Amino acid sequence: MWKSVVFAASKTNKYSNINNCSSFVSKFILLGFSYTWEIQILLFSVFSGTYILTLLGNLCIICAVTWDHRLQTPMYILLANFSFLEIWYVTSTVPKMLTSLLSKNSTISFSGCFLQFYFFFSMGTTETFCLSAMAFDRYLAICRPLHYPTLMTAQRCIRMGAGCWLCGFMYFLLPIYLISQLPFCGPNIIDHFLCDPGPLIKLSCVPAPGTEITCAIFNSVLIFSTFLFITSSYTLVIRAVLRVPSAEGRRKAFSTCCSHLAVVSLFYGSIMLVYVSPTSGNPAGIQKYVTLFYSVLTPLFNPLIYSLRNKEMKEALRKLFNAVRVSQKNGRNL
Numbered sequence: 001m002w003k004s005v006v007f008a009a010s011k012t013n014k015y016s017n018i019n020n021c022s023s024f025v026s027k028f029i030l031l032g033f034s035y036t037w038e039i040q041i042l043l044f045s046v047f048s049g050t051y052i053l054t055l056l057g058n059l060c061i062i063c064a065v066t067w068d069h070r071l072q073t074p075m076y077i078l079l080a081n082f083s084f085l086e087i088w089y090v091t092s093t094v095p096k097m098l099t100s101l102l103s104k105n106s107t108i109s110f111s112g113c114f115l116q117f118y119f120f121f122s123m124g125t126t127e128t129f130c131l132s133a134m135a136f137d138r139y140l141a142i143c144r145p146l147h148y149p150t151l152m153t154a155q156r157c158i159r160m161g162a163g164c165w166l167c168g169f170m171y172f173l174l175p176i177y178l179i180s181q182l183p184f185c186g187p188n189i190i191d192h193f194l195c196d197p198g199p200l201i202k203l204s205c206v207p208a209p210g211t212e213i214t215c216a217i218f219n220s221v222l223i224f225s226t227f228l229f230i231t232s233s234y235t236l237v238i239r240a241v242l243r244v245p246s247a248e249g250r251r252k253a254f255s256t257c258c259s260h261l262a263v264v265s266l267f268y269g270s271i272m273l274v275y276v277s278p279t280s281g282n283p284a285g286i287q288k289y290v291t292l293f294y295s296v297l298t299p300l301f302n303p304l305i306y307s308l309r310n311k312e313m314k315e316a317l318r319k320l321f322n323a324v325r326v327s328q329k330n331g332r333n334l
Helices: 001-015 037-067 076-089 094-101 112-141 154-173 172-182 197-202 209-243 248-273 287-309 313-333
Strands: 028-032 108-109
Touching: 001 197, 028 112, 028 209, 037 076, 037 094, 037 313, 076 094, 076 112, 076 154, 076 287, 094 287, 108 112, 112 154, 112 172, 112 197, 112 209, 112 248, 172 197, 172 209, 209 313, 248 287
Parallel strands: none
Antiparallel strands: 028 108
């Protein structure tokens, strides 16, 4: 296909441009998914449907927590914050990807590319902090039940959520700045559906081992520190649950943690495959499709996992849908 031909041609011209940086690129071309037009239309339909369902699913969780006073507890406040994050997380990449599927030449400006890079990675970083905060909340609720009401108040929970956003948007400032300062004088073809640091660094006219090492360190520290924090929290939770004498008490305690553990497994399993595994540096590898999984599909799975496995959430959603149905019926009768 034409996209593959353009990408191959750009690789041959890269090294001839290293010593001729009189002009710098002002835009990048995102190859996205190089398939026939019919398959790209099919992918557009699938991804646009997934995007709409993701928005609706996470909006339903936010509305349920806001509408039902019984859900206005730290655990569900953190869940609503997480759902709000997921809405913006998918919005940072999916609309541009959908446009690319309908376009033969999907371009993005230099500044637009780095803005997408910044928001996508900042919200991904915020997601790791939010998952850690949710694990800490479960640890306090199960391992420190007597102190939980005083340690995890609604105000403190809101401050914790705001702190996750602040730290998430500050964490990747240095790597993004270093990559943006690299000289890009051609080619400008990114074999991806978003502006990812790996393909961007490879487009630089000069080698940048220091920037690559810095990005790898930041990724590794973030992924492993938050993952170890979450696993340590749940190790203590499991030990405490196993000491509960009644089987019903153990079942109820485990049920509050299973949904969160499922989301953690999906998210961390995929990002480790992309940013930690040896194949992450291979542009011909599977990283583009794994990125598609954790950036598009996991935000869809999250509301399904939390709503299907949580009795209180299912009841709140049922009441919410009934209230909407009654209001629509009353509106038609007026």
